[in-house]
Amino acid sequence: MSTLEMIEAAADRLHGHVRETPLLTSPFLDELAGRRVLVKPECLQHTGSFKFRGAWSAISALNAKELKRGVIAYSSGNHAQGVALAATRHGISSVIIMPLDAPQLKIDNTRALGGEVVLYDRANESREEIGEALANERGLTLIRPYDEPLVIAGQGTTGLELARQAAELDVDRGDVLVCCGGGGLTSGIALALEGHAPGLRARPCEPEGFDDVKRSLATGQIQNNNAAAGNICDAILTPQPGDITFPILKRLCGPGLSVTEEEAMRAMALAFLRLKIVLEPGGAVSLASALFRKDEIEGDAVIVVASGGNTDAEVFGKALEFLT
Structure with missing residues (x-):
C-alpha cells in the first residue's frame, strides 16, 4: 500500500528529473466557475502528462538485475510514453502494450521515446493477460x-507540489479536481493532501458513461464500466478502479464528478484561449x-489538475x- 512516506521518498528520487508544474489562473475562468480557479498543468510535464x-x-x-532485464507496461498512451522515456533515460529496454485505437500521436511518440x-x-x-504473458x-x-x-x-508528488x-x-x-481513470493520480494526490494540506479534498473527475469511480464511491463497492472504449477521453477509460487505489479513494476523496464529451472539448478550448495550454480530452475533464x-x-477556490495534453491535431481542431 502506498503511503505518505513512499510519496516523499519518490519525490527525492524524482528531484532533478521531473518538472515542477505551476498553478495557473485566469479571471475569465474564475468568472465562469463562480470562484477562484487554480489550474496545475501537468500537460507541461515531460511526455505531456503526469505519468512520467x-x-x-x-x-x-x-x-540492478531488474534494470538489466528491462520493463514492460500497458497503456492507452500517457503511461506508455512515461515508461518509454524513463526507461530510455535509465539506459534500459521497454515493451509497451497499446490499444489499436489509441491516438496515433501517442503510438508514434512511444516508439520515438524508445519503447x-x-x-x-x-x-x-x-x-x-498480454502483459503478464x-x-x-x-x-x-x-x-x-x-x-x-x-x-x-x-x-x-503532484500533490506535494500542489x-x-x-x-x-x-x-x-x-476541492481538488483530478482527472481519474484507475485512480493512481487521484489516490496519490489524496494521500499527499492528507499529510500536507488536510483542508484540501481530492475529487475524481470522469467522462459520463465511464464514471466507474464516481459510482464506486457512491455505492462503497467497486463498479465496472459496461464498455472498454467509445469515448473521446481515451486517456482515462479504465474498466474499474484499482484494488489498491479504491480503498484510498474511498477513505479520502469527496464524491466523484462526471462531464460530457462536449464539456471536455469546451474545456480544452477555454484552456487554450485563457491559459495558453493544450489539453487532451481526458486531461480536461477536471477543468x-x-x-x-x-x-x-x-x-x-477550486484547484484543477489538468493531467495531460497529448491530443491529435484533428481532435484539438474540433475542440477549438x-x-x-
Missing part, C-alpha cells in the same frame, strides 16, 4: 499504470467539472471550433 512521475518513481526503485510497441484490440483482448516470457518487470504502489507514490503552492496562495480549504459542475463544488 509514476514511471520514473517505479523504474528508479528497481535493483517497443505491441498493439492489441481492447474490445476483444486483455492487456493485463510477455513479462514472464522475457523476464521483464511489469510497471502497472495505476494499481502499483511505486507508481501511485510518483503520481502523489499543497505547497496552494499554501503560498493562501488556499487551505477547497470541465470546475466550469460546468460548479454547483457540485464547495469552497471559494467551440470558440466560434
Whole structure:
C-alpha cells in the first residue's frame, strides 16, 4: 500500500528529473466557475502528462538485475510514453502494450521515446493477460499504470507540489479536481493532501458513461464500466478502479464528478484561449467539472489538475471550433 512516506521518498528520487508544474489562473475562468480557479498543468510535464512521475518513481526503485532485464507496461498512451522515456533515460529496454485505437500521436511518440510497441484490440483482448504473458516470457518487470504502489507514490508528488503552492496562495480549504481513470493520480494526490494540506479534498473527475469511480464511491463497492472504449477521453477509460487505489479513494476523496464529451472539448478550448495550454480530452475533464459542475463544488477556490495534453491535431481542431 502506498503511503505518505513512499510519496516523499519518490519525490527525492524524482528531484532533478521531473518538472515542477505551476498553478495557473485566469479571471475569465474564475468568472465562469463562480470562484477562484487554480489550474496545475501537468500537460507541461515531460511526455505531456503526469505519468512520467509514476514511471520514473517505479523504474528508479528497481535493483540492478531488474534494470538489466528491462520493463514492460500497458497503456492507452500517457503511461506508455512515461515508461518509454524513463526507461530510455535509465539506459534500459521497454515493451509497451497499446490499444489499436489509441491516438496515433501517442503510438508514434512511444516508439520515438524508445519503447517497443505491441498493439492489441481492447474490445476483444486483455492487456493485463498480454502483459503478464510477455513479462514472464522475457523476464521483464511489469510497471502497472495505476494499481502499483511505486507508481501511485510518483503520481502523489503532484500533490506535494500542489499543497505547497496552494499554501503560498493562501488556499487551505477547497476541492481538488483530478482527472481519474484507475485512480493512481487521484489516490496519490489524496494521500499527499492528507499529510500536507488536510483542508484540501481530492475529487475524481470522469467522462459520463465511464464514471466507474464516481459510482464506486457512491455505492462503497467497486463498479465496472459496461464498455472498454467509445469515448473521446481515451486517456482515462479504465474498466474499474484499482484494488489498491479504491480503498484510498474511498477513505479520502469527496464524491466523484462526471462531464460530457462536449464539456471536455469546451474545456480544452477555454484552456487554450485563457491559459495558453493544450489539453487532451481526458486531461480536461477536471477543468470541465470546475466550469460546468460548479454547483457540485464547495469552497471559494477550486484547484484543477489538468493531467495531460497529448491530443491529435484533428481532435484539438474540433475542440477549438467551440470558440466560434
